[in-house]
Amino acid sequence: GDSVTQMEGPVTLSEEAFLTINCTYTATGYPSLFWYVQYPGEGLQLLLKATKADDKGSNKGFEATYRKETTSFHLEKGSVQVSDSAVYFCALFYNPGNQFYFGTGTSLTVIP
Amino acid sequence: EAQVTQNPRYLITVTGKKLTVTCSQNMNHEYMSWYRQDPGLGLRQIYYSMNVEVTDKGDVPEGYKVSRKEKRNFPLILESPSPNQTSLYFCASKAGPNYGYTFGSGTRLTVV
Numbered sequence: 001g002d003s004v005t006q007m008e009g010p011v012t013l014s015e016e017a018f019l020t021i022n023c024t025y026t027a028t029g030y031p032s033l034f035w036y037v038q039y040p041g042e043g044l045q046l047l048l049k050a051t052k053a054d055d056k057g058s059n060k061g062f063e064a065t066y067r068k069e070t071t072s073f074h075l076e077k078g079s080v081q082v083s084d085s086a087v088y089f090c091a092l093f094y095n096p097g098n099q100f101y102f103g104t105g106t107s108l109t110v111i112p
Numbered sequence: 113e114a115q116v117t118q119n120p121r122y123l124i125t126v127t128g129k130k131l132t133v134t135c136s137q138n139m140n141h142e143y144m145s146w147y148r149q150d151p152g153l154g155l156r157q158i159y160y161s162m163n164v165e166v167t168d169k170g171d172v173p174e175g176y177k178v179s180r181k182e183k184r185n186f187p188l189i190l191e192s193p194s195p196n197q198t199s200l201y202f203c204a205s206k207a208g209p210n211y212g213y214t215f216g217s218g219t220r221l222t223v224v
Contacts, residue, residue, distance in 0.1 A: 032210045043116075043202055043215035044155075051210050089155070095209045099170060100145065104154035 002027045006090045006103035013080055013110050021075040021106045023064075023090035031094040033057075033066055033073040038087045038105070047075075047088070080110045114139045118203045118216035125193055125223055133188045133219050135203030143206045144186040145170070145213065146178065148199040155202070161186055193223040 007022040025031065032051045036044040048057030053068035062077045075088060090103040116137045125131050137144065145160040147170075157170030161180040175197055177189040186205075190197060200220050204213035 034212050036212075036215075043217045044204075044213075045215070046212040049212050091212075093210065099157060099160070100213060102147075102155040104152065 002031065002092060002094050002099070002101055004090050004092050004101050004103040006088075006106055009087075009105075009107040011106060011108045013108070015082055015110055015112050016079045017110075019075070019077040019080045019084075019108070021088055021090075021108070023073045023075065023103060025071050025073065025090075025092050027071075027092060027094050029094055030068070031092045033064070034091040034093070035062070035064055035073070035075050036089040036091060036102075038089065040086070044089060080108070082110045082112055084108060085110050114214070116203055116205050116214050116216035118201075118219050120219060121217065122220050123222070125221070127194055127223055128192050131190050131193060131221075133190075133201060133203075133221070135186045135188065135216060136184050137186075137203075137205040137214070138184065139205060139207070139214065140183065141205035141207050141214075142183070143208065143211075143213075144180065145204045146176070146186070146188045147202045147204065148172065149202060149218075150199050158188070158201075193221075195223050197221065198223050 003026045034049045035047040037047045038044045048059040050057040050066035056065045064075045087105045092101045146158040147155040156172045159178040161167045203216040206213045
């Protein structure tokens with residue numbers, strides 16, 4: 001069935017380091033892909049999305065490109081800040097199934 | 113302000129005592145969904161609704177009920193809560209199939 005696999009954390013980086021959080025998916029068709037961020041004590045917020053192959057989603061310095069050939073949607077940021085410390089979730093939506101699948105989340109801590 | 117509102121934020125209850133967690137959205141979204149978040153398991157969908165009077169089971173529906181009598185409201189009902197339903201619950205809504213979900217702030221439920 002449809003599913004999302006993301007790299008396990010926790011991830012700890014120094015401020016201004018480069019961030020990559022890997023996400024791969026399994027789907028029988030062409031899903032829409034999302035990254036969500038959850039700050040401590042809060043709900044999930046949509047960070048970015050891509051709805052078709054080769055689309056690049058971007059927001060707040062974060063980027064992810066929908067790669068059909070590798071079934072991936074890796075999240076990247078060139079220079080992280082302490083305020084980026086949060087849990088990041090990759091997610092997939094495939095219309096015929098009408099379900100939204102989340103990865104298990106990757107915790108990021110950025111230290112000054 | 114566009115938002116999804118859940119109540120209560122925190123709830124401690126005893127086994128077997130029926131409870132309802134309310135969810136309301138002010139964005140006129142058609143899709144609404146309930147998730148539970150547990151450590152190491154990520155987010156799992158309990159029920160979802162594609163419109164008024166249209167609901168369907170997600171991945172973990174056992175022990176839960178929902179109703180969608182009005183577009184804006186999607187309450188989650190636990191008829192006879194058990195300790196394994198202790199979790200963090202999120203309500204979410206979205207405008208259509210390829211849109212991302214907007215999440216509420218969460219309800220932390222403890223069943224003793």
